[in-house]
Amino acid sequence: MISKNEIMETIDMVDREHLDIRTVTMGISLLSCARGSAKETARLCYDKICGRAQNIVKVSEELSKIYGIPIINKRVSVTPASLLTAAFCGEETVLAKALDDAAKECGVDFLGGYSALVHKGMTSAEKSFIESIPEALAATDRLCSSVNVGSSKSGINMNAVALMGKIVKRAAYLTRNKDGLGAAKLVVFCNAVEDNPFMAGAFHGIGEGETVINVGVSGPGVVHYALKNRKDATIDEISEIIKKTAFKITRAGALIAREAAERLGAEFGIVDLSLAPTPVMGDSVAHILEEMGLMSVGAHGTTAALALLNDAVKKGGVMASSSVGGLSGAFIPVSEDIGMINAANIGAIDINKLEAMTAVCSVGIDMVAIAGDTPETTISGIIADEAAIGMINNKTTAVRVIPVPDKKVGDTVKFGGLLGEAPIMKVSPYDCSGFIGRGGRISAPIHSNKN
């Protein structure tokens, strides 16, 4: 029999420490739906998504009741849509609206995969697709988009980086009545992963099967609480505590993922153990770092503390399940983390420190609001820097910045819900358009003689 303490530990994790399954995401291949016309392709995609994902909400709610663990989001990710739209350039938004309609019909929170993979080169059809992203995001509610502009194998496509600066800015502009919300649903990746269940960057990779269930588990509050009771712990002991906590959380996620896959007639894909914060008190990654002894996130030592956290989370997760994948690690989205918001408000953290932190944790410059008049080329510069960190270090990096129309440094933007709020952050005022304007490709890095 399980001990009383173990039972109470699980109950406390859920009731007091915000343990939850952040998302059950169904990946659906839409490759079989590609046709010559936008209308026909859109219809087939809608039908396939509705057929496969019609029970995802019902099943997730049932599992949540059986195991007593909240499942916050139910989502769908699909084949990168640019693979389906080559035959009808200029009409891509027809598909975007059909995907959004399917998401609404199934009752899922978000649908990801309005995406393109252009890390080495970009066809004219892919360029047309990427140019449709701002309109697609403005015309839909639940659609999420991502573009992969670089990889460690192929280098960085600087033409795509230059284009994405414009696209991010336009996505914000077209949703200016919602403080640029469109840009919050658009991620620019280097080394994008094919089985990520988290939004806005989820898509169903072309190496994936027909229908797959990927589960994203969270729990910054659980890790924070575990450390709170151990003020005297050495760094080694902190690592052990995090590993053990990550193990338990991952086990819960794997159980739900296997059950969900079986009940939905899909393959079990991966468990993504990411410490994903929410703006709620007690659900912050920044507070974990501060619990380790930093006065505020952003202090010297933050990068080291984050590296320790990220690595220990992965080690605990890998011990718990052979199917750990996705982004697994710690997320540092500024507007979605109450500790990050506070640090940004008092000036303890800036975009430069965030960039350094992204070298050692999951993803990158995430949910950072910047002034609406930030030049497109400066946004491309931020993307290029992040992509370079990912490319050289063989890790996923991403940029999700929101150039909020009509807002300036010192203002605050409120997106609401899980997306939270953030002060407008200062970016470098120095111009990089000469570098971005050159075009071409940064070639793949050498993987020996590393210094």
Place this chain on the structure above:
Amino acid sequence: MKAIVTVIGKDKPGIIARVAADLAERAVNIEDISQTVVQGNFTMIMLCKLPENLSVSELAEDMSVSGEKIGVSVHVQHEDIFNAMHKI
């Protein structure tokens, strides 16, 4: 199917009687039970066997309502979640 029922709340007379009666009414058998009161806080953990025609989620809903009536929090969870999280 086996489930863990936990009851947490402020101590008062009749909590065990009420919870046990509600379980018995649904033909749920209590196989193991442990209960303590620390500083006025009542905690009870029960290992229960459910009849074949009763699902964990149905029992969870019913017992949550029962708990509300007497001012305690009642969780019903499939035992597998505890095995998954705490056993290697």
